[in-house]
Amino acid sequence: MPIREWYLNITELPDFDQSTLDYLQELKPHKAKQWDLKTNQMKAYKASLLEQLLKIQNNRCVYCGTGLRRQLVDREHFAHKDQKGGWPEFMFITENLFAACGYCNRMLKGTKSMIKLYNKNYRDCEFHLIHPYFDTASEEISFVERGVSDAIFVKKITQKGEDTIDFFELDSASATARRAGYITEIAMYNQLSASDAAEVKAISHFRPE
Ligand SMILES: [Zn+2]
Known part of the structure; x- marks a missing residue:
């Protein structure tokens, strides 16, 4: 059965226990550097986030859809979090966080803007590209x-689709x-x-199902 949705359509979100949510709440107003805090709570939050994202995304990159390698997985902010020109206020919004491969995240996306029309409520923002x-x-x-190939060739349906394909x-x-x-x-x-197969699973996040 060929894969048809390489650009992942995320329908489930990670969830966190109340103490984690309280901790993130207490950090407000959110600043980009908080992402790298070395507190136990922050480490636990980021570990849990990644684990849940990999499960939800079936170990595939949210943008290109191909398999993620443990050493090259990024916790990716769709609207980037940089203090200058970014949106650190959306840094811990679960709908803004995905797992992506290093190539899509660092080489292609970087700190390019995803927000076309800003709203302080993240879900009411308008985005340039397909929001996963x-x-x-x-x-x-x-x-x-x-x-006789599998479904590997991409075709645009909408303008947003075309912009995403190009990007x-x-x-x-x-x-x-x-x-x-x-x-x-x-x-x-x-x-x-x-x-x-168990050996492959043990050393890699590559666990296709
Ligand atoms: Zn990718």
Whole structure:
């Protein structure tokens, strides 16, 4: 069964216990540097966030959809948190947080603006690109088969879809090859013996289902 939604449509959010939420609340007003606080609560929050995101996203990058490697996973702020030109006030908003691969996050996205029209309520902001939680990605872009291939070729449906394809280079030869490679990896993984599969799981976040 080929993967059709490479650009992930997130429908579930991580949740946190009350003491974590209280801790984040007490830090207000939020400043970018708080993200790197070395407190036990902050470490626990970030560890729990990543663990939940990987589960929700089935260990795939929220933007390109391919498998995430443990050492290259970023906790990614859709609206970036930098103190200058960013939105640290949205830093701990769960709808603003995803897991992304280093390439999509650092090479392509960086601190480019995602907010088209600001509102102090995050969910009422207007965004330039497909929002993984608020938008339904499959209504903006589709992935299609060509000849005997899997659904690795991308096609725009809307303008926002086209802008997202351009921004994340989803139609580049290398992104298409990465999607094809990921499907091949899953096929190989599915042929592993149970003990080999367990070994792969132990050393990697790459756990396709
Ligand atoms: Zn990616």
